[in-house]
Amino acid sequence: MRLLLAFLRRDILIAASYRLSFAFMLAGGLITLTVFYFLARTMGETALLRERYGADYFSFALVGVAVASCLRAMQTSFAGRLREAQTDGSLEVLLAAPHSTFRVIASLAAYPVATAFLRAVGLIALGWWLFGADLHLEPFSFTVTLGLALLAFGALGLLSAAFVLTFKRGDPFTYALDTATYLLAGVVYPVEVLPEALQWAAKLLPATHALSALRASALKGQGLSEVAPSLLVLALFSLALWPLAALALTLARRHVERAGTLPHA
Amino acid sequence: MPEVEIRNLKKSYPPPFSWRWLVGKREAPREALAGVSFDIAPGEVVALIGPNGAGKSTLLRILTGLLLPSSGSARVAGLDVVEDRPRSRAVVGAALSEDRGLSSRLTVRQNLAFYAALFGLSQREAASRTAELAERLEAKALLERRVRTLSTGEKARVILVRALLHQPRVLLLDELTRSLDPGAAVRLRRQVAQEVAGSGAAVLFASHDLSEVEAIASRVVLLDRGHVVAFGPYQSVKPRADEVFAKPAEA
Numbered sequence: 482m483r484l485l486l487a488f489l490r491r492d493i494l495i496a497a498s499y500r501l502s503f504a505f506m507l508a509g510g511l512i513t514l515t516v517f518y519f520l521a522r523t524m525g526e527t528a529l530l531r532e533r534y535g536a537d538y539f540s541f542a543l544v545g546v547a548v549a550s551c552l553r554a555m556q557t558s559f560a561g562r563l564r565e566a567q568t569d570g571s572l573e574v575l576l577a578a579p580h581s582t583f584r585v586i587a588s589l590a591a592y593p594v595a596t597a598f599l600r601a602v603g604l605i606a607l608g609w610w611l612f613g614a615d616l617h618l619e620p621f622s623f624t625v626t627l628g629l630a631l632l633a634f635g636a637l638g639l640l641s642a643a644f645v646l647t648f649k650r651g652d653p654f655t656y657a658l659d660t661a662t663y664l665l666a667g668v669v670y671p672v673e674v675l676p677e678a679l680q681w682a683a684k685l686l687p688a689t690h691a692l693s694a695l696r697a698s699a700l701k702g703q704g705l706s707e708v709a710p711s712l713l714v715l716a717l718f719s720l721a722l723w724p725l726a727a728l729a730l731t732l733a734r735r736h737v738e739r740a741g742t743l744p745h746a
Numbered sequence: 747m748p749e750v751e752i753r754n755l756k757k758s759y760p761p762p763f764s765w766r767w768l769v770g771k772r773e774a775p776r777e778a779l780a781g782v783s784f785d786i787a788p789g790e791v792v793a794l795i796g797p798n799g800a801g802k803s804t805l806l807r808i809l810t811g812l813l814l815p816s817s818g819s820a821r822v823a824g825l826d827v828v829e830d831r832p833r834s835r836a837v838v839g840a841a842l843s844e845d846r847g848l849s850s851r852l853t854v855r856q857n858l859a860f861y862a863a864l865f866g867l868s869q870r871e872a873a874s875r876t877a878e879l880a881e882r883l884e885a886k887a888l889l890e891r892r893v894r895t896l897s898t899g900e901k902a903r904v905i906l907v908r909a910l911l912h913q914p915r916v917l918l919l920d921e922l923t924r925s926l927d928p929g930a931a932v933r934l935r936r937q938v939a940q941e942v943a944g945s946g947a948a949v950l951f952a953s954h955d956l957s958e959v960e961a962i963a964s965r966v967v968l969l970d971r972g973h974v975v976a977f978g979p980y981q982s983v984k985p986r987a988d989e990v991f992a993k994p995a996e997a
Contacts, residue, residue, distance in 0.1 A: 483863060483866070484864065486863070487860055487863030487864060488860075490859075490860070490863075491849065491856070491860040494851075494852055494856055495849055495851050495852060498851040498852070569847070570847050571847035571848075571849075573812060573847070574847035575847070575864070576812060577810050577811065577812055577838070577840055578832075578835060578864040578865060579832040579833060579834075579835040579865070579866070580832055580864075581832060735814070738812065738813050738814040739814050740759060740762075741759050741778075741804070741807070741813055743812055743813070744812075744842075
């Protein structure tokens with residue numbers, strides 16, 4: 482915990498040294514909300530969304546955008562921060578400390594993940610308060626689902642970090658998965674409007690199940706028992722991906738220590 | 747019992763991947779260390795010298811726990827650098843040549859507080875240790891300055907403070923004074939010697955500067971192409987070192 486707090490403290494201090502960063506983040510959030518608000522007004526009431534999700538388009542998109550940004554942070558921050566540490570030369574110093582590779586990489590990503598989480602909470606709060614989003618949040622079910630979704634995406638993030646540690650380049654699979662998530666998983670439009678073949682493809686993405694369950698909890702107030710099928714799928718993703726991620730990270734560290742490429746950018 | 751114990755340590759770097767492997771043409775591994783053995787006693791300062799590519803940085807990185815040896819063993823403060831990781835890293839303080847790693851937007855004090863936490867020091871321990879070391883290593887005036895405003899010599903001083911924060915039993919320095927002007931280098935090496943005399947840490951430092959080696963090392967390891975070609979007090983190693991450094995670099 483002390484390690485995590487040390488990284489968080491350092492990264493908050495660095496972020497605070499860029500004085501306008503918070504203002505830009507707030508402005509970005511407001512612009513996003515405004516765009517979706519007027520888009521929703523243009524579209525008007527949609528039967529599909531009302532029947533399937535119990536909400537208007539603005540509320541539907543609000544949950545989608547907020548949650549997707551959190552999941553994306555989990556999926557990309559480990560590799561992103563690792564790559565930064567490779568290029569600024571700090572990775573060697575960090576890995577020379579008496580901690581496992583996992584702890585160091587997880588701590589490196591703590592700040593961007595925490596920021597994305599706060600941003601998502603802020604978006605939902607502003608969307609509800611300023612733009613009148615129609616939310617019926619079931620907090621327990623929402624929290625459990627979000628936790629399971631972040632767990633599954635954390636494993637994907639660590640797989641990506643293992644790739645970056647080995648090859649010193651961004652992981653193409655992560656970008657492909659990120660693109661597929663935004664195209665198919667129902668972030669800003671419902672999966673039901675996709676052609677049937679793509680709807681099947683969407684079921685292979687963890688984000689589809691996460692968004693479905695989180696919308697059910699946030700928009701229709703559904704409890705754990707109602708979102709259980711999605712939770713089961715997310716748990717299965719985690720069970721399959723975590724051992725793979727742990728193995729990939731161990732092999733990546735061993736590879737760079739054998740090849741002597743740890744200090745290379 | 748020696749604080750650093752190196753036995754028949756070998757390291758070969760595998761060749762980088764090439765498509766020529768597919769037609770059976772594979773380059774041989776590059777040998778960096780070919781059976782290195784020596785000990786360092788507590789409180790002893792040993793210099794590691796040799797031409798470029800002799801294996802100095804490889805040896806320091808293995809002791810830091812950042813590189814796996816191909817065979818042989820190395821122990822620091824009784825801990826095996828491979829088997830006992832990551833615990834073995836806790837007893838080592840390192841300032842490696844490509845060691846940047848300081849956040850340029852933070853002050854020196856903020857950077858040091860982060861690294862102290864990384865090595866398990868509480869905030870109170872970190873503050874008192876930083877104050878002590880900054881006083882002794884003439885870095886007190888640097889503490890509130892942002893790293894981006896420091897000169898190369900000042901950064902080297904900060905990196906030395908950082909390496910000493912957690913009171914390591916083994917200190918590894920890779921050409922710490924390389925980019926310093928002669929005056930700054932003399933001051934820094936005098937401070938390293940004083941600090942070590944006070945702490946009892948074993949020190950292994952790589953250097954190309956023979957005057958530095960003569961000034962602070964009690965013994966010298968001369969490496970050439972991964973072999974220890976001489977080991978002993980500076981005066982006994984110097985003739986062999988002159989021969990090694992006079993040789994033209996291998997193509």
